[in-house]
Amino acid sequence: MDSCSGALGDPWLDKLPGIVAGAFLRKYIAERFVSTLGGEVHSYSEHNGLSLHFLPQEDQSSKKGCMVFVHGGGFLGGAPSQFYPYAKEVSRRYGISTACCEVSCFLTHPFSKVPFDSIDDAQRCVHYLQENADKMGIDREKIVLAGASSGGHTAAMAALRENLGLAGLVLFNPVLDLEFTQRFSDRRLATWLGSLALRWRYGEQQLRAGSPIHRVRQLSQPTLILHGTADHLVPIEEVQGFQRGMETTGSDCKLVTFPGEGHFFFNWRVSPVNFAHCVGLLGDFLKGVGVLNG
Numbered sequence: 001m002d003s004c005s006g007a008l009g010d011p012w013l014d015k016l017p018g019i020v021a022g023a024f025l026r027k028y029i030a031e032r033f034v035s036t037l038g039g040e041v042h043s044y045s046e047h048n049g050l051s052l053h054f055l056p057q058e059d060q061s062s063k064k065g066c067m068v069f070v071h072g073g074g075f076l077g078g079a080p081s082q083f084y085p086y087a088k089e090v091s092r093r094y095g096i097s098t099a100c101c102e103v104s105c106f107l108t109h110p111f112s113k114v115p116f117d118s119i120d121d122a123q124r125c126v127h128y129l130q131e132n133a134d135k136m137g138i139d140r141e142k143i144v145l146a147g148a149s150s151g152g153h154t155a156a157m158a159a160l161r162e163n164l165g166l167a168g169l170v171l172f173n174p175v176l177d178l179e180f181t182q183r184f185s186d187r188r189l190a191t192w193l194g195s196l197a198l199r200w201r202y203g204e205q206q207l208r209a210g211s212p213i214h215r216v217r218q219l220s221q222p223t224l225i226l227h228g229t230a231d232h233l234v235p236i237e238e239v240q241g242f243q244r245g246m247e248t249t250g251s252d253c254k255l256v257t258f259p260g261e262g263h264f265f266f267n268w269r270v271s272p273v274n275f276a277h278c279v280g281l282l283g284d285f286l287k288g289v290g291v292l293n294g
Helices: 011-015 018-024 026-037 080-094 116-131 150-161 189-202 204-209 236-248 272-288
Strands: 040-045 050-055 064-070 097-101 138-148 168-172 223-228 253-258
Touching: 011 026, 018 026, 018 080, 026 040, 026 050, 026 080, 040 116, 050 080, 050 116, 064 080, 064 116, 064 150, 064 272, 080 097, 080 138, 080 272, 097 116, 116 138, 116 150, 138 150, 150 168, 168 272, 189 204, 223 236, 223 272, 236 253, 253 272
Parallel strands: 064 097, 064 138, 138 168, 168 223, 223 253
Antiparallel strands: 040 050, 050 097
């Protein structure tokens, strides 16, 4: 098996969309993660049954940092397996622990207040790692939180809402405006329907308060955003607006664009070339924030 694929050794499961797999096959995915990738599954949130899929660093002679990935899925579904390729390759190449965080979604937790409860989940996940750092062999002061798409929203809001003591924040094509104001007419049908559902359930005031683009503040840790310029789900203008807002607060916020690439540009199966580029950028970022030595 290719070292960077993160495949679970089940051809049917590996090709199943994460939104579906995350909603209906969560336990099976966790079992395959342990048996195939040699990972550990930790229950970090007892009250809603959420788990943390953890790959410990191979060299246990010293405690190093940990990179935590929050899956996407349009707030509808999703699975930690989306980031298994990144978790495996980052851990293998840079020698640190990695983790994939499972958060609440509409299909898995229909009675929760998604996406707002998802933010609580991400914060709870980071706290779990910090509180169990010694037992898990990681440096609690060198945790980097990452997220993609809706998971990017979750990660960004978790960092903006609370001082989590992170070393860094990484966002892949993040949803930063729950009102979807930028280029709304150019967005896809799924975005229109999702926007209407969110407005009906929460109202504009709550959506605005829950949008990172309206919650910019100075962060002590640097932020890296990776985004495709041809993204029709999250327009590049939305991300550029957030970056400008963060810079006005004095935050270190860097945007790396992928010309002509769409929303799923970073996924290993979509583009191995972009995947390799992203892993390299993550290595540079981890070194820059002090997670990697030398």
